[in-house]
Amino acid sequence: xxxxxxxxxxxxxxxxxxxxxxxxxxxxxxxxxxxxxxxxxxxxxxxxxxxxxxxxxxxxxxxxxxxxxxxxxxxxxxxxxxxxxxxxxxxxxxxxxxxxxxxxxxxxxxxxxxxxxxxxxxxxxxxxxxxxxxxxxxxxxxxxxxxxxxxxxxxxxxxxxxxxxxxxxxxxxxxxxxxxxxxxxxxxxxxxxxxxxxxxxxxxxxxxxxxxxxxxxxxxxxxxxxxxxxxxxxxxxxxxxxxxxxxxxxxxxxxxxxxxxxxxxxxxxxxxxxxxxxxxxxxxxxxxxxxxxxxxxxxxxxxxxxxxxxxxxxxxxxxxxxxxxxxxxxxxxxxxxxxxxxxxxxxxxxxxxxxxxxxxxxxxxxxxxxxxxxxxxxxxxxxxxxxxxxxxxxxxxxxxxxxxxxxxxxxxxxxxxxxxxxxxxxxxxxxxxxxxxxxxxxxxxxxxxxxxxxxxxxxxxxxxxxxxxxxxxxxx
Amino acid sequence: xxxxxxxxxxxxxxxxxxxxxxxxxxxxxxxxxxxxxxxxxxxxxxxxxxxxxxxxxxxxxxxxxxxxxxxxxxxxxxxxxxxxxxxxxxxxxxxxxxxxxxxxxxxxxxxxxxxxxxxxxxxxxxxxxxxxxxxxxxxxxxxxxxxxxxxxxxxxxxxxxxxxxxxxxxxxxxxxxxxxxxxxxxxxxxxxxxxxxxxxxxxxxxxxxxxxxxxxxxxxxxxxxxxxxxxxxxxxxxxxxxxxxxxxxx
Ligand SMILES: Nc1ncnc2c1ncn2[C@@H]1O[C@H](COP(=O)(O)OP(=O)(O)O)[C@@H](O)[C@H]1O
Ligand SMILES: [Mg+2]
Numbered sequence: 001x002x003x004x005x006x007x008x009x010x011x012x013x014x015x016x017x018x019x020x021x022x023x024x025x026x027x028x029x030x031x032x033x034x035x036x037x038x039x040x041x042x043x044x045x046x047x048x049x050x051x052x053x054x055x056x057x058x059x060x061x062x063x064x065x066x067x068x069x070x071x072x073x074x075x076x077x078x079x080x081x082x083x084x085x086x087x088x089x090x091x092x093x094x095x096x097x098x099x100x101x102x103x104x105x106x107x108x109x110x111x112x113x114x115x116x117x118x119x120x121x122x123x124x125x126x127x128x129x130x131x132x133x134x135x136x137x138x139x140x141x142x143x144x145x146x147x148x149x150x151x152x153x154x155x156x157x158x159x160x161x162x163x164x165x166x167x168x169x170x171x172x173x174x175x176x177x178x179x180x181x182x183x184x185x186x187x188x189x190x191x192x193x194x195x196x197x198x199x200x201x202x203x204x205x206x207x208x209x210x211x212x213x214x215x216x217x218x219x220x221x222x223x224x225x226x227x228x229x230x231x232x233x234x235x236x237x238x239x240x241x242x243x244x245x246x247x248x249x250x251x252x253x254x255x256x257x258x259x260x261x262x263x264x265x266x267x268x269x270x271x272x273x274x275x276x277x278x279x280x281x282x283x284x285x286x287x288x289x290x291x292x293x294x295x296x297x298x299x300x301x302x303x304x305x306x307x308x309x310x311x312x313x314x315x316x317x318x319x320x321x322x323x324x325x326x327x328x329x330x331x332x333x334x335x336x337x338x339x340x341x342x343x344x345x346x347x348x349x350x351x352x353x354x355x356x357x358x359x360x361x362x363x364x365x366x367x368x369x370x371x372x373x374x375x376x377x378x379x380x381x382x383x384x385x386x387x388x389x390x391x392x393x394x395x396x397x398x399x400x401x402x403x404x405x406x407x408x409x410x411x412x413x414x415x416x417x418x419x420x421x422x423x424x425x426x427x428x429x430x431x432x433x434x435x436x437x438x439x440x441x442x443x444x445x446x447x448x449x450x451x452x453x454x455x456x457x458x459x460x461x462x463x464x465x466x467x468x469x470x471x472x473x474x475x476x
Numbered sequence: 477x478x479x480x481x482x483x484x485x486x487x488x489x490x491x492x493x494x495x496x497x498x499x500x501x502x503x504x505x506x507x508x509x510x511x512x513x514x515x516x517x518x519x520x521x522x523x524x525x526x527x528x529x530x531x532x533x534x535x536x537x538x539x540x541x542x543x544x545x546x547x548x549x550x551x552x553x554x555x556x557x558x559x560x561x562x563x564x565x566x567x568x569x570x571x572x573x574x575x576x577x578x579x580x581x582x583x584x585x586x587x588x589x590x591x592x593x594x595x596x597x598x599x600x601x602x603x604x605x606x607x608x609x610x611x612x613x614x615x616x617x618x619x620x621x622x623x624x625x626x627x628x629x630x631x632x633x634x635x636x637x638x639x640x641x642x643x644x645x646x647x648x649x650x651x652x653x654x655x656x657x658x659x660x661x662x663x664x665x666x667x668x669x670x671x672x673x674x675x676x677x678x679x680x681x682x683x684x685x686x687x688x689x690x691x692x693x694x695x696x697x698x699x700x701x702x703x704x705x706x707x708x709x710x711x712x713x714x715x716x717x718x719x720x721x722x723x724x725x726x
Contacts, residue, residue: 164586346558378568378572379566379568379572379573380536382536383562384590384591385586389590393585394574397576398576
């Protein structure tokens with residue numbers, strides 16, 4: 001059935017395994033498998049002498065590939081600048097092939113911890129070869145000669161393999177391009193690495209040429225999430241100073257941001273549902289109250305609302321408490337409780353976001369619910385279900401499909417706007433960034449890091465929303 | 477059935493209903509009594525208030541004045557309305573199946589929630605009804621995958637699953653392609669022969685002739701003529717009825 005939607009399902013999309021595109025892919029897979037057995041890195045750094053401006057030096061010895069951060073981060077003397085790094089290169093005598101490195105690392109648990117990333121980087125080309133072979137084999141069994149699901153896999157793992165090989169090569173010289181520039185010839189990739197890269201490129205090209213037969217987008221935007229996350233990782237590894245420090249500093253801010261966003265989003269859904277139902281209510285009072293809420297809140301900037309809740313609300317509590325106490329001696333305790341009442345920054349933030357976004361959400365829910373044909377409610381009611389049963393089982397499950405895309409957008413917007421709660425003494429991602437910048441004045445690096453963190457979160461949420469959307473479609 | 481049939485299972489007394497603050501009068505002081513076990517067909521030009529009357533019977537429209545008594549229950553409180561609605565099945569022109577549920581789940585939903593039947597019991601009722609309307613093989617399909625005639629038969633089965641005493645049909649074949657009308661009418665005919673109380677708005681004169689005990693002609697928010705099919709087709713009393721019949725009988 002799934003094949004009916006391309007090319008009327010009649011014309012074959014390939015001429016069996018003799019098709020040149022399959023040949024390309026198989027050749028690429030073979031090349032990868034062979035190349036991994038050929039020399040990858042012919043030399044390694046056996047020791048390095050780091051000299052500092054005050055004349056002191058530190059010499060480190062490495063028994064295997066250098067451990068990424070150690071070389072440039074070796075305990076530098078205080079107040080001295082790093083002057084030069086002299087590395088001593090030794091030829092690698094055995095196990096220098098891709099397989100060799102992987103086996104050598106996997107055999108030693110102590111090495112595995114430090115060099116797991118190299119193993120992972122070298123696994124990707126192997127996966128690409130597997131995807132290419134899988135695509136070819138599975139395609140022989142389909143009526144149109146092409147296994148649809150395997151094409152995007154081969155394409156994406158194909159370019160992933162190129163990236164993996166590049167990163168594997170970077171392991172070779174401590175991730176520092178300065179060092180590489182000094183010893184350019186010594187760090188030239190071996191024939192195995194070139195061969196594997198060519199193989200990965202062939203698989204990518206072969207699979208990519210099938211893309212036209214599919215009529216669908218193959219390189220999807222999930223790749224962007226991956227690329228941004230990778231950028232963060234690369235920054236941390238390539239330029240450990242200051243990015244490792246920034247990362248360590250803002251890490252807990254990310255957790256706080258996520259906690260605020262998820263808590264408020266749950267409450268927002270609830271408020272939106274009630275607000276939306278209120279906006280379509282036949283009762284004048286309920287309609288009036290919910291409309292007033294929506295109209296008022298939508299007209300006030302979120303920042304002002306947050307400032308109001310944080311600074312003005314406690315004053316209102318004081319006044320109300322005083323009023324209660326003066327009204328009657330019986331209300332002393334309640335009045336005092338109100339005067340003592342202080343919202344925690346977290347509560348205030350959640351409260352403010354919920355209040356504001358609930359108003360926007362109400363409109364989304366209202367539109368979604370009223371988009372469902374009136375006959376649905378009538379059919380449900382005519383079967384004897386009451387209003388809430390009909391809403392719960394008939395209207396809302398259908399409305400969800402209408403509501404989901406705009407509510408997903410709201411979630412992403414909420415994620416970004418949550419940065420405003422940093423004015424409420426909440427240590428979220430933005431505030432942690434500000435604190436770090438105030439300490440170090442590294443404004444560029446700090447905000448790049450914070451921006452990238454937000455970007456990963458928002459891009460990931462957008463993709464997740466799209467995915468959920470695609471899962472909830474149904475035939476009308 | 478040994479028990480005596482209720483001669484007034486539906487009783488409508490001076491029912492009035494208007495829309496847009498009285499500017500459109502849909503029902504003008506209508507009274508009508510329907511005995512149990514009878515098949516009543518309502519005909520009349522578009523906008524004459526047929527649907528509104530049917531919808532008032534299970535309170536999808538709230539009357540402006542007048543009383544409606546269904547099976548001895550006067551429609552007043554919310555509980556009464558829901559109780560009456562479980563005894564009155566309704567089939568709509570636009571089918572109104574729940575598109576997010578399979579055919580089987582369409583039939584199960586109200587049985588489980590309103591009748592509070594066990595899953596197994598509800599399922600056996602549903603399967604039996606799907607056989608009755610002739611599409612047992614579509615139980616796992618979604619409404620969107622069915623033809624109009626099949627959808628309407630599912631809608632009938634869905635209403636029957638509540639085991640109502642009365643079935644209301646509001647132009648059940650008007651939205652159907654001609655070749656599908658018969659399959660729906662056959663199901664309705666079978667129901668009529670089983671002796672269920674039926675009120676149908678329909679201009680299928682063949683069905684009226686074969687199945688109806690009684691025909692009501694409505695025009696301009698009033699009942700103009702209330703008689704048997706034979707009499708209506710052979711010697712209609714009113715001039716307006718004659719004109720209307722000549723239009724629909726060609
Ligand atoms: N929900 C409604 N709002 C406003 N006017 C309505 C509504 N329902 C019906 N009417 C009006 O009431 C009159 C009778 O309608 P209806 O009962 O649907 O007629 P019929 O079913 O005989 O064609 C028509 O003039 C129609 O426009
Ligand atoms: Mg009508």
